[in-house]
Amino acid sequence: MLLSTDIWVGALIRRAELGGAFAMIARKGDARAGAVLVKVVDRRAGVARLYSEATRGDGERFWMQPVRSAFEPDLDAYAERAARIDPDVWVVEIEDREGRHFLTEAVEADAKTTGGL
Numbered sequence: 001m002l003l004s005t006d007i008w009v010g011a012l013i014r015r016a017e018l019g020g021a022f023a024m025i026a027r028k029g030d031a032r033a034g035a036v037l038v039k040v041v042d043r044r045a046g047v048a049r050l051y052s053e054a055t056r057g058d059g060e061r062f063w064m065q066p067v068r069s070a071f072e073p074d075l076d077a078y079a080e081r082a083a084r085i086d087p088d089v090w091v092v093e094i095e096d097r098e099g100r101h102f103l104t105e106a107v108e109a110d111a112k113t114t115g116g117l
Contacts, residue, residue, distance in 0.1 A: 006031040009090055012038070012102055021096035027079070030088035037079050037091045038063070041072065042099035050075040051101055052082075062106040 003011075009025060016023035029035070038051040047070040051063040067078045079091050094102060101107065 004032045005029065005034045005036060005090060009036060009092055012092060015102045015104075016094045016096065016100075019096070019100060019102060021094050021100065021102070023092060023094045023102075025090065026093045027083060027089065027091035029086075029090040034088035034090050035082075035086060037082060037089060038101060038103065039072075039075055039079065039091065039093045040099055040101045041093065041095045042097060043095065044097055045099065046070075047099065048072040048075055049099070049101070050078060051103065051107065060106065062108060063101070063103050064108040 013023040013025070026039070036053055039048060040051070041048045049065060049070065050067050052066040053061060054064045055061055067075055069075065079089075082089050083091070094100075096102075
């Protein structure tokens, strides 16, 4: 049984806070079944990453980077486009000095990115 999105997002935020990061809901979507985007910002290093849920052919859920950029405005623009297409999407922002995402599912290996905030 899958968790509703609001409960899953709350757990992600709690994991981030317990790890010493700051996390917040930047955009609230459908409480039961909205898709989630997770933006991770490391201001000290000047990089940001965006993660999006995906499902492999075998049904395994994982996270991928839909934008190959470390520029925060590029990530925000992608999230805005996603919200126009899917008004149920959630956006969670995590600020962490170590750039951790706090996701527990498999995460696609970080792609090479260029630039900073």
